[in-house]
Amino acid sequence: DSTAPRGDRLGTLAQVVKRYRLYLLDMDGVLFRGNTAIPGAADAVRRIRQAGALVRFLTNNSTKTREHNARILREFGMEASPNEIMTTAVAAARFLSGRTAWALGEPGLHEELLAGNVKLVRDEPAEWVVVGLQRDLSYGQIDEAQWRIRTGAKFLATNRDATYPVEGRVMPGAGAIVAAVATAAGKEPDLVIGKPEPRMIQCLLEETGVRPEEALLVGDRLDTDIECARRAGCDSLLVLTGVTPEPPGDVPSLPSIADLSV
């Protein structure tokens, strides 16, 4: 447990006024929701930059490239370069760089793995099987994944999100596909990249040279975002513009990232 003050009004205030060198911003639920920008979010990102701090954007989504994510943020009026985006595909690529892998996932995952120097195979043996969300999934792919794992490949899951939100409902997330493969393979993943696992934050701390206590994660989910920060040893700030309507007493929170002072 952190020794930083937490949970009371004073703790919340102390945390929000503390200066951080690195701001780790969850995207959906913090900067936008569905197709709508969170009012004031673009200004908040600008203030962080003007204060001289670093900004990185995090998402568990493995299906889109960094370029694609940066374009989405720019459409919401937020300046963002592809190098400031961290996805589960990018973090998976950092981990697997130089190794052979067979991947079940969408083109964005394959592109980032290739960009990160992962040796993707089609029919050859591979050291790793990577499983992410793929919406044109086939039974044959679940079979190939489980059989490669049963015959010795290691099993990497981009994330275990059971669902993801779309227009007032939810769709099956990577976690559903990971569950199918894990069941058939008789084995849980050897490595899970996505939040609440700390791997994406660790990649960003390493890349920026920032120590965990100098970084603040801003997120909208307790079980993924805030838990991810805890596991990485960073401070966190819950905002109420996403899936969490009420703050629990013991987590620093603000109504919106628009209320963040830097």
Add this chain to the structure above:
Amino acid sequence: DSTAPRGDRLGTLAQVVKRYRLYLLDMDGVLFRGNTAIPGAADAVRRIRQAGALVRFLTNNSTKTREHNARILREFGMEASPNEIMTTAVAAARFLSGRTAWALGEPGLHEELLAGNVKLVRDEPAEWVVVGLQRDLSYGQIDEAQWRIRTGAKFLATNRDATYPVEGRVMPGAGAIVAAVATAAGKEPDLVIGKPEPRMIQCLLEETGVRPEEALLVGDRLDTDIECARRAGCDSLLVLTGVTPEPPGDVPSLPSIADLSV
């Protein structure tokens, strides 16, 4: 726990020489293995019939109709009528008869549900979602299943077998698809039909009017067949022609169904 003698040589002998009114025969691993009949199995089935006992054939497989299964048995030289076959599709149909259901599964499942007077829907609301093995599965079907369950439908799984054997390897079973749907729906099945659940045996006891202690299940798997008999209150006999190479000390067993005396 049963009070019948079990586990020692005497128990095994007592069980094998006891006369039963109903013989419940698992198919794959007991009567045939892959494309090969177990030597002497057809004779054993004949001896059971000649002794005046009833025979029923059980399988967790939901993808084939009773007619199809009877044809397979006849090709292996075993007389079998479709009415003697009990599959997870047939037992699901008995349970759901008269109710509305939306099914994820192969044509054999749909045929048996319709034959059992289940009101199958395509786009309309339904009381139940049925999930079985479907080898041309799509993401859209996993999504439709989970969303129907999230919005109130009950969840029936034909079985939770993680895999099924084919020519020297295994393929993902219904359990892998059930795991994907359960993960996305955030809910485990309300009802599982297949072994080790006792539902198929209960259907057969009801249909034949035989009491549990008058029935013997012959199977090759401890965790499904033998456990299923235990839950239904029937005696069981493990044969070593399938997936279990060595009998544990506490379960009555024979090398093969060919060694069964009736």
